[in-house]
Amino acid sequence: MHRRPVMRIALSTLALLGGLGVAAGTGTAAQADSKPEQPASAGLLTALQKDFHFTAQQAEQRLAAEKQAAKTDRAAREAAGSAFAGSWFDAKKGTLTVALTGTRTADAVRATGAEVRTGARHSEARLTSVKRAIDRIKAPTSVTGWRVDPRTNRVVVDVLAKDRSDKAVRAFLTKAEDAGPVTVHAVEGAPEKPRPLAAGTVGGDPFYTGNVRCSIGFSVVGGFVTAGHCGQPGQAVYGWDNSYIGNIQGSTFPGDDMAWVNVGSGWWTTPVVLGWGTVSDQLVRGSNVAPVGSSICRSGSTSHWHCGTVLGLNETINYANGPVYEATHTNVCAEPGDSGGSFISGDQAQGVTSGGFGNCTSGGETWFQPVNEILGRYGLTLVTS
Incomplete structure (x- = not known):
């Protein structure tokens, strides 16, 4: 059995470990709803007070x-x-x-x-169809992404402001606007293009695939989920102490950014996300989707625990490696090595960190792959408390 440090990395990203005697249940979000209501943890309330400048009552x-x-x-x-x-x-x-x-x-x-x-001109189904049509258009790198925006009832396309008049950008936007109701948003503040957030080998609480360091996302029956860009199917996965965890059983990137790893060799699963001392460790009780505007927090092996707000659902993010579809957009910061780590809203699992821009010193934005999509793709069951 691994010692406490190995248990800590498992908790850090949520995935493996737990103590003998901790009973981890499994179930869907619908099953989680049938359980008695659980009060918010003291740690999560503390995190919201810090990041949103709430009083204890406001956080609750x-x-x-x-x-x-x-x-x-x-x-x-x-x-x-x-x-x-x-x-x-x-x-x-x-x-x-x-x-x-x-x-x-x-x-x-x-x-x-x-x-x-009332009075919206376009249904969500119509806007989703427009977005999918744009997904089929090859985008230049200066187009950073596009999304369905429920507030404006349009598909919003993000373009680096300095490249707005570029010939390739203009050609893309013409095709996008032909697909349906599109609004172009010139991005002034992004210091760089969004990028996946894997990292080279450094110390800390990681898991490794070759020389890549990432973070564990959520426990599933038989393993854990993480980001697809962290490794290829069949690759061996190791803990911070070079102990063997398992192998990547499935991985997709780009298009999606999802993977899952089987666990064994003394590792096991538990429904916990590490709070890194910022908050108490968080239990996972389901995977109900948080609406746009909700608070959300992230745990990762580099920058640890940070919170923010859900900015958008069903976004396409245009990485240099290729687009990732149906991502969720947040203003939570992240840094290299946080890829694959947990996004959680309240006690509900939301997804695994894909990429973003900025850092946790000056601020930034991130995107994550929704966990329910990963569970459905690979036929997995989330481990819940």
Whole structure:
């Protein structure tokens, strides 16, 4: 059995370890909903107070409102049917707002507890179709990504401002605008193009594939999930002390950025994300998707624990290596070596770190691969408390 340091890395990224006698259950998000409501951990409340400048009461109220919004979102989507045009969490009001293309289902959506905004010109299905059409257009590197924006009811394309008039950029934008309702957003502040966040071999709490260091994401039955750019199928995976963990069983990058690793050799799984001393270690109880506007936190082996806000869902991020589709965008910072690490909102697993720009000194933004997509792709079951 590995000693405490190995157990620590497992916790750090959430994945392996745990103590004998810690019973880890398994289940889907729907199953998690049937369990008794659990209060927010003291550590998570402390993190929100620090990063959002909340009082203890404000942090508690925010987490409770976000948990309710995630539940409302599922019910509202079903009630809205084909009129659903997007949703987001209104942090000032503490409620979920749902956009609709008509009024026929408005009362049914209100009955779920959501606020309703009617008059949207395009359904979410229509905007998703437009985004997928743009996904098929080869983008120049100065186009950093594109996404469905529920608030503006458009597909927003991000372009480096300094290259807005570049011939290749203009040609791409012409094709994108032909696909449907598109708004171009000139990015002024990004210090660099988004990039995957793997790292070379350095000390710390990593896992290694060759000379690449990444972070563990979430425990699944028989292993853990992480980022696809961290390694290829069949590659051996080692802990910080060079102890063998397992092998990469499946990996995709680009297109997606997902992988999973089987575990053995004295390693085992546990439903925990390491708080790195910033907060207490966090239990994972499900994987309900946090709406746009929700608070979210990240754990990784380089920059440890940081929090921020969900900026967008279903985004395409255009890395130099190729695009990654259906990513979630946040303003949480990250650094090389954090790739694959855990994104969690409340006690709900959200995804694994893919890439971003900036750092945790001056700030930055990140994208993650949603965990539910990884579970579905590989037929895995999340380990939950």
